[in-house]
Amino acid sequence: MCDTKVLSQVGESVISRCAECRCIFIWHNNFIMSFSTGQFIEFKNFAEELEFTSHSFPFPDGQERIVMRTPVNDLQLTFTTEQWENFHAAMEEAIYMQEVYSLMEGE
Template identity: 40%
Template sequence: MCDIRTLCKKDQAHISHCANCQTVYIWHNNLVLNFTPQDFQLFYETLEHQDFHDCSMTFPDGEERVVVHSPCRDISFTFTQQEWRNMKEAMSEAILLQQVYELLR
């Protein structure tokens, strides 16, 4: 049975993991993605190499957003600039806390 622990929460970005199976969950609004620890690290590194202003576009509602493709090609995240910052900060903090948990294991 999964023992879900919150790693970080920043506004709409909530990242947690299972202490037993090590699955990492990214919860954002009504979307949940599951990652292995390695895939989560790769996804984080991909986001870290993207700049909001280089990737953003104006959506029909007039808001600037960046589109980030998830590991599932049919699902993409869209982030406003503040949501983008929150997600990147949450993922960075979550990785640090994962490392702490790994040292304690």
């Protein structure tokens, strides 16, 4: 695993970046996803297009959660309303911080 620097932490969502390989990691509860910079931006844009109300339903515990499909048909990610909002805020902040670090590193 890379030696990462945290770009953003909002609620249960932590987004970090490896300074060497430039890989971006999303840490959320019990999953970790890794992306190249371009993949991360594509993922963020895809997530922004999903509306909570049209992709959510009540789970057996009675809480409403959005279900986000992944390229692996048998794997979906789920978020409560608060987790979904925090997830988006963390990605937005991570994009901003990545731009700041790029400027500081002279890229």
